[in-house]
Amino acid sequence: MPHNHPETELHNPQSTKPPLDPHLKALENEAIHIFREVAAEFERPVMLYSIGKDSSVLLHLARKAFYPGRVPFPLLHVDTGWKFREMIAFRDEIVEKYDLDLVVHTNPRGAAENVTPFSHGSALYTDIMKTEALRQALDAGQYDAAFGGARRDEEASRAKERIYSFRTPDHRWDPRNQRPELWNIYNGMIRKGESVRAFPLSNWTEVDIWRYIQAEEIPIVPLYFAKKRPIVERDGMMILAEDPRLELLPGEVKREEVIRFRTLGCFPLTGAIRSGATTLDDIISELETATVSERQGRAIDRDQSGSMEKKKREGYF
Amino acid sequence: MTAPAIANAALDDATEAVALPAQEPVRATRDSRPLRLITCGSVDDGKSTLIGRLLWDTKAVKEDQAATLQRDSNGKQNDLGLPDFALLLDGLQAEREQGITIDVAYRYFSTDKRSFIVADTPGHEQYTRNMATGASTADLAVLLVDARVGLLEQTRRHATIATLMGIRQFVLAVNKIDLTNYDRARFEQISHEFKELALSLGVRQVTAIPVSALKGENVVYDGRASMPWYDGPTLIEVLELATTRSAQTVGFRLPVQRVSRPGESFRGYQGTVAGGSVKPGDSVVILPSGMVANVTKIVTFDLVRNAAVAGDAITLVLDRQVDVSRGDMIAAIDSQPMTGLAFDAQLVALQPEGIQPGKRYWLKSGSRRQRVQVQPASQLDLKTGKWNHADELPMNAIGKVHLVFDEQAIFDAYEQNRTTGAFILIDPDTNNTVAGGMITAKRAALGGIHAEESRVILSLPADLADQLMATELFAGRREDVDVRRVTAGKAAEIIDTIDG
Numbered sequence: 001m002p003h004n005h006p007e008t009e010l011h012n013p014q015s016t017k018p019p020l021d022p023h024l025k026a027l028e029n030e031a032i033h034i035f036r037e038v039a040a041e042f043e044r045p046v047m048l049y050s051i052g053k054d055s056s057v058l059l060h061l062a063r064k065a066f067y068p069g070r071v072p073f074p075l076l077h078v079d080t081g082w083k084f085r086e087m088i089a090f091r092d093e094i095v096e097k098y099d100l101d102l103v104v105h106t107n108p109r110g111a112a113e114n115v116t117p118f119s120h121g122s123a124l125y126t127d128i129m130k131t132e133a134l135r136q137a138l139d140a141g142q143y144d145a146a147f148g149g150a151r152r153d154e155e156a157s158r159a160k161e162r163i164y165s166f167r168t169p170d171h172r173w174d175p176r177n178q179r180p181e182l183w184n185i186y187n188g189m190i191r192k193g194e195s196v197r198a199f200p201l202s203n204w205t206e207v208d209i210w211r212y213i214q215a216e217e218i219p220i221v222p223l224y225f226a227k228k229r230p231i232v233e234r235d236g237m238m239i240l241a242e243d244p245r246l247e248l249l250p251g252e253v254k255r256e257e258v259i260r261f262r263t264l265g266c267f268p269l270t271g272a273i274r275s276g277a278t279t280l281d282d283i284i285s286e287l288e289t290a291t292v293s294e295r296q297g298r299a300i301d302r303d304q305s306g307s308m309e310k311k312k313r314e315g316y317f
Numbered sequence: 318m319t320a321p322a323i324a325n326a327a328l329d330d331a332t333e334a335v336a337l338p339a340q341e342p343v344r345a346t347r348d349s350r351p352l353r354l355i356t357c358g359s360v361d362d363g364k365s366t367l368i369g370r371l372l373w374d375t376k377a378v379k380e381d382q383a384a385t386l387q388r389d390s391n392g393k394q395n396d397l398g399l400p401d402f403a404l405l406l407d408g409l410q411a412e413r414e415q416g417i418t419i420d421v422a423y424r425y426f427s428t429d430k431r432s433f434i435v436a437d438t439p440g441h442e443q444y445t446r447n448m449a450t451g452a453s454t455a456d457l458a459v460l461l462v463d464a465r466v467g468l469l470e471q472t473r474r475h476a477t478i479a480t481l482m483g484i485r486q487f488v489l490a491v492n493k494i495d496l497t498n499y500d501r502a503r504f505e506q507i508s509h510e511f512k513e514l515a516l517s518l519g520v521r522q523v524t525a526i527p528v529s530a531l532k533g534e535n536v537v538y539d540g541r542a543s544m545p546w547y548d549g550p551t552l553i554e555v556l557e558l559a560t561t562r563s564a565q566t567v568g569f570r571l572p573v574q575r576v577s578r579p580g581e582s583f584r585g586y587q588g589t590v591a592g593g594s595v596k597p598g599d600s601v602v603i604l605p606s607g608m609v610a611n612v613t614k615i616v617t618f619d620l621v622r623n624a625a626v627a628g629d630a631i632t633l634v635l636d637r638q639v640d641v642s643r644g645d646m647i648a649a650i651d652s653q654p655m656t657g658l659a660f661d662a663q664l665v666a667l668q669p670e671g672i673q674p675g676k677r678y679w680l681k682s683g684s685r686r687q688r689v690q691v692q693p694a695s696q697l698d699l700k701t702g703k704w705n706h707a708d709e710l711p712m713n714a715i716g717k718v719h720l721v722f723d724e725q726a727i728f729d730a731y732e733q734n735r736t737t738g739a740f741i742l743i744d745p746d747t748n749n750t751v752a753g754g755m756i757t758a759k760r761a762a763l764g765g766i767h768a769e770e771s772r773v774i775l776s777l778p779a780d781l782a783d784q785l786m787a788t789e790l791f792a793g794r795r796e797d798v799d800v801r802r803v804t805a806g807k808a809a810e811i812i813d814t815i816d817g
Contacts, residue, residue, distance in 0.1 A: 017619070022350050023432070025628075032630035033589045036574040040643050040684070064618035065587075065630070069579035152423045159422040180446040180667045182453035182753040183739045184589075185681055189748040203434060205425045 017215070024212050028061065031200035033184060034163060035065035035147070038198045039072055041188040042145035045198075046103070046138070049075040051087040052264045053220050054149030054201060056094075057209055060218045061200060062147070063098060074101035076137055076146070080129040081106055082117060082266040084240065090221045105137035117268040118247075126269075135171050138195065145188070145196045153205045163202050169193035207287055214280040224283065226260040226275045237271030350561050351425075351432040355451040357479065358461035359471035363492045367461060367530035368424060368437050369402020371553070374537035377426035402530075421447045430557045445474065445713040446667035449753055452479045453739070457486040457559045459552070460511075464494045464527070467507050468514070473699045476514060477715060481663055481755060483735055485521040486559050488552060494544070495529040501546045517702055524555050567733045568652025569593035569601065572683030573645045577632055585616055585632035586641055591683060591736035592729070593649055595633070596624040600650045602803070603641050605725035609650060609779050609803060610635040644685040646727050646737070650803070654729045654737055655759040660720045664691075664742070664754035665713070672710040672718070672742070672752055680720070682740035687726065691742065691752075692719040719760060731755035778803065 020028065038045050047062060049055050062071045077091060095102045107115075110128045117125045138146060152159045162178050164186045179187050188196060201209075213220060223240075230241040232252045239246065241254045246268065248254065259272035260283075277283045356364045372378050422437045436451030452458065458479040462472055476487070489511045497503050508525035515523045526535050527547050534540030537553045570592040577585040595601070599612045614634040615622045625631045633647060641647070648654055666672045672691055680689040696707035697715040710716040720726070731738030742752040777785065782803075 026350055029589060029628050029630040033574070036587050036630070037684070040575045066577065067618040067632070068583055068585075068616065069577050153425045156422075159424060179750045180450045180741075180753065181750070182450055182741055183736065184454075185683070185739065185741050187681065187741060187743055187748070187750045189679065189743055191748065203423070203425075 031061045032065040034200040038145050044143045045073040045145040046076045046143040047147040051091045056220050058149040074103050076103045078133045079106045084267045107133035147198050150199050165197040167195045223261045226277050353434045353455045354457045355436045355455040356459045357475040359469045362461040362463045363530045366402045370530045370536050375426045421451045449665050452482040456561045458484045459488045461490045461492050464491045464497045480518040487523045489525040490528045492528050494527040499544050567592050568649030569595045571647040574684045585634050587632045589630045592734045594626040601647050602650045604646045604727050608639045657759050658722045659760035661758045662754045664752045666710045668751045679743040690721045728756040
């Protein structure tokens with residue numbers, strides 16, 4: 001196990017990489033600082049791991065923060081059962097490779113009642129399989145701090161988040177009454193049952209994430225790279241059509257297209273983009289000229305303006 | 318355009334832009350770090366509209382976001398056919414309902430010259446705490462005033478808080494200038510008034526710009542067509558050339574966040590360098606114990622480094638077994654922070670209950686959290702700029718206080734180090750953050766009776782200090798004597814000083 005022999009590990013072969021530019025270095029330092037602060041001040045931290053690009057960066061930063069020790073808290077994956085298959089395979093590979101503790105939770109009520117994005121609609125499905133499931137998992141683990149990969153540039157209500165986001169015992173976020181957060185001094189004092197969501201990537205933008213993935217050679221799910229894949233068009237989105245549970249509606253046809261994903265969630269709710277970007281260079285240059293935002297491919301953001309805030313107030317990440 | 322040209326443009330009185338000489342030269346090369354700025358000013362001065370305009374004109378608003386914005390504006394467009402920019406910023410439902418900004422929003426945008434993090438902070442007095450939140454990390458403040466209204470008490474409050482927080486670069490955006498028919502005299506009058514205020518606050522650099530955020534004049538694009546009399550920089554030009562916070566001036570500081578003990582063979586102290594630099598071989602002192610050690614290694618994930626500087630998140634390995642725990646500070650031996658039981662500070666009260674005299678709060682600074690009693694001394698009168706005697710500090714007050722600790726506190730002056738000189742106060746009853754503060758000085762030993770003054774400080778070579786502390790005599794005098802372990806050389810130096 002690498003963490004038992006830190007002395008021999010110190011000269012990492014990665015040291016041949018060119019140094020990070022000062023902007024990414026500053027973001028990295030800030031994130032590491034936050035990781036260490038939370039790990040030191042809370043009794044039972046956990047890291048929410050959604051397997052996407054932000055989670056991959058978050059995990060990489062956690063490994064850096066605690067090196068030469070191992071990551072001192074478990075990863076929590078709230079599995080809706082509707083993730084892309086490649087995501088689950090990737091998750092298991094990473095957990096093995098980096099010697100991580102993984103907790104996987106699926107809402108048993110949702111599984112029993114067979115809640116699906118098709119039968120219940122995206123809003124109710126998300127509420128049960130993500131929000132409720134997350135609350136169950138956090139309660140079960142008695143976690144008092146949960147790291148998340150949310151960035152303030154993603155969405156209007158996220159732009160208002162503190163780095164330490166205080167949550168009541170029933171996981172509610174009160175945007176009108178957040179704790180003032182000055183300098184890099186974080187207030188981690190809570191009562192029993194209360195918790196904090198900590199966001200080390202708050203100040204990162206989508207381009208920063210990609211540039212960092214490139215600079216640090218961080219592994220990511222291959223779905224981010226363009227490839228010919230089977231899709232159907234539904235509600236103006238291109239849905240990946242490889243899962244047998246996806247039933248074609250009248251008039252829908254399965255066809256192959258060269259696509260990739262800019263963001264990854266549950267496959268029925270995540271739209272692909274037409275893209276020929278097969279390398280990180282391609283992705284970054286595509287992004288720099290993109291005219292639409294990252295979250296335009298997410299069905300759950302489109303229910304109504306302010307819907308993310310509403311979900312968050314109820315305990316969604 | 319080169320950097321000095323802009324600086325000169327700002328300084329050139331012919332432009333009527335107010336400018337005070339910069340103490341630090343504007344860097345000729347671009348700083349690749351993002352510039353962090355806040356916008357502040359009174360409610361309805363148009364802050365959200367200004368940032369919306371910045372985002373819009375720098376193409377940071379994507380097509381789908383623009384479509385949502387058009388939809389949320391309910392077809393309500395201004396006479397230029399543009400949607401309500403404020404809705405880009407005021408993302409909370411309550412904010413949209415009330416048409417005001419409640420909480421600070423952080424936004425990211427860039428030009429081809431630089432990237433920016435802007436904190437859009439609320440104008441309402443009741444949300445001053447959120448303004449202070451934004452100011453604490455900002456390099457520059459954009460203060461808005463409505464050209465028709467002029468400076469308000471809230472403008473003064475924001476300028477004062479920004480100054481206390483160490484911001485030394487200000488842009489005065491005289492907004493809604495279009496609604497005064499581009500009245501040059503009005504702009505000059507407001508600029509002059511603000512210049513007086515800035516001077517009284519000791520602000521280094523102010524650039525005043527007549528702006529119409531709504532029409533986008535002098536924000537990203539110039540407003541020459543409407544204001545031929547103004548030939549100074551646009552807002553974005555000033556922002557592109559502003560400097561980020563300067564490096565800390567004191568010696569090496571590492572507040573210890575965590576001790577890393579992954580196995581028997583490794584013991585490292587993890588934290589973010591809060592000042593100065595360190596390299597293997599350096600002698601350091603651990604505070605508050607005063608123990609001395611030498612740095613053997615600086616460990617990071619990628620490699621063993623040969624130096625670390627302010628801002629670096631590192632793991633430090635020392636050459637001997639010393640007792641170091643979270644909350645301790647590892648510092649340069651020849652440039653140590655102040656330690657003591659009483660300090661003077663300035664603070665901003667952030668919660669409705671204010672700051673109560675004699676109440677014991679938690680104070681957190683760096684990774685150190687300890688109990689403190691706060692004795693308010695005076696409060697700033699924002700109308701007159703005078704400090705008046707005060708026994709307690711209500712919400713939003715800016716006050717001078719004495720901090721009295723029951724165990725050693727470790728600080729630098731905020732002027733010297735923004736990290737080791739800053740703190741927050743936490744109410745132990747509610748766990749809420751009730752104040753943000755800045756250390757001004759270690760409390761003078763004269764006047765008043767405080768525990769600190771009755772303590773004797775002995776600085777001894779480490780081995781002598783250990784011998785002394787092991788004696789029974791010392792066990793009985795622990796409350797009176799503060800023993801610091803230093804190197805033999807340092808002890809000789811101290812003795813020389815005393816003899817001298």
